[in-house]
Amino acid sequence: MIDVNQFRNKAVQPVLETLAGWNAAMNSPAAENLLVGTAVQESHLTYLAQLSGGPALGVMQIEPATHDDVWTNYLAYRNDLAQIVLELSAGNSRSADQLPWNMGYSIAIARLVFWRQSAPMPTDPNNLNALGQYWKQHYNTAGGAGTADEWVENYQKYVVAS
Numbered sequence: 116m117i118d119v120n121q122f123r124n125k126a127v128q129p130v131l132e133t134l135a136g137w138n139a140a141m142n143s144p145a146a147e148n149l150l151v152g153t154a155v156q157e158s159h160l161t162y163l164a165q166l167s168g169g170p171a172l173g174v175m176q177i178e179p180a181t182h183d184d185v186w187t188n189y190l191a192y193r194n195d196l197a198q199i200v201l202e203l204s205a206g207n208s209r210s211a212d213q214l215p216w217n218m219g220y221s222i223a224i225a226r227l228v229f230w231r232q233s234a235p236m237p238t239d240p241n242n243l244n245a246l247g248q249y250w251k252q253h254y255n256t257a258g259g260a261g262t263a264d265e266w267v268e269n270y271q272k273y274v275v276a277s
Contacts, residue, residue, distance in 0.1 A: 119155065122151065122160055122174075123147065130223050134196075137195060145239065148270075149237075150222060150225060150226060151270075160174055173221035175224070177228070181228060182224055183211065185228065204220045205217055236249055246266070247267040251263040
């Protein structure tokens, strides 16, 4: 498992600071905790491909279709933000193939999955129940196997206890 504090400090925070160049609200303590918790829940900061053989990739476990939707239906209409995300990619590539090995790019795409939601993200970074519910509703979705309670349990086990 990747050390969760290093993941937060060396990956999540720099990506959020970079995205804040487009909109300062991209970087918040709640967004940081949501992303760290998402990685812990989705991959246990260990797996780079979905264990069941499914399509999800990287520590954030983003499906290529979700990645492509972010580009097609969001970034295609925000050239300034798209350029920032491209700078986090390898060779200015919009390929989902880099999700397993390009952690910064994967974190940026995950942040955009949450950012695009019409429901406001919880603002209290310490309200794990609200963050877990937000993850479930807007990232894992109703059809996903994970639960908000599981997200909270994993956050407490791997993040709070570290």
